[in-house]
Amino acid sequence: MDLALLYSGGKDSTLAALFLDSFYDVRLVTGRFGVTDDWKHAEAAAERLEYPFEVVDLDRAVAEAAVERMREDGYPRNGIQRVHEHALERVAELDVDAVADGTRRDDRVPTISRAQAQSLEDRRGVDYLSPLAGLGRNAVDRLVEERLTVETGPSAEIPKGDYEAELRALLEADGGQEAIDAVFPEHDQSYVRGLADSD
Template sequence: MPTVAALFSAGKDSTLAALVLEPFYDVTLCSCTFALDAGPSVAGTAREAGERAGFPVATVELDASVAREAVDRMVADGYPREGIQLVHEHALETVAGRDEVDGRPFDAVADGTRRDDRAPAIERPFAQSLEDRHGVDYLRPLAGYGRGAIDELTGRLLEVETGPSERLPTGDYETELRALMAAEHGEGTVADVFPEHVQSRVRGRSR
């Protein structure tokens, strides 16, 4: 069976993407972290969520300079879209550029981006370039699913905890970006840049 290294945030979208891929690929979840002193490591949260969902989880360290560039861009823009896009593309590049994850070579990289996502959103030229340069397939298993369908499927398949983004740290790099922004620009800037939204954290598969 071919193998896939799937970006994993501990949330419902990336977990659902792994479940969609599971019949066709040997899935390893990749928790991407900047390992910054400014905030909590996301690795522990992601590992716990991934293992509860029944998948092996590998920790992949990203370039901390990209986090700082993303924070500077978000503060300058006054919104997070371009900074999040920068980090997501960097995460895909970092994983795709590795020879293996958790000691295993892989044939594809994947993420949990949805049909209606504005950021991150991987366009065809980037996807084709990623595949050509690194010799892997790029998979986006939720590309045809809207929010309603994803909520329906995750409600059937997963046990999920939800809460305000500032109160529910996840295995997503947004947690680290928010902490870095708070350390360098203050909590008020974080509140100004990041709109209020609900985060999810997977507790396991439905029984």
């Protein structure tokens, strides 16, 4: 069965791919708005992991509306949520049996409710999977430590292969670094460099 996993190149979406690999033909998919080429970081991570990779074009108007919402709110949650839902919809349009993401149990954003998942499945004729939904951050970190080589650091310094980089670029284009700082709190980001060496 074919599965498209919304992929950033980070530890959560990579761990989700490893979980699903036993049951599906996993294809890693990154959405882009055409603002930056940061999606290439996700492509490079997918290549190192030897997974097929694809890019889907997202509606730039969704990114612009998300950025406006983030400016109004003063935080990224609602904007990121809208973009994630849009990206899942676009990925569900691919010729696949299932779509997935790397959301965890304790994620504040993005989250997909049971009703949203059911709606996506009913409208698009795909299964929606969130293989990390039962795992908290500590469990994910322990599993990642066992299986992956990961670079972690401040979000401004670590490569990003997801739509957050493009949202930051749109904010910066309109208001400089101050606009980014006003919306995005500094946080650690992860980027997968490959599988851990096994003994």
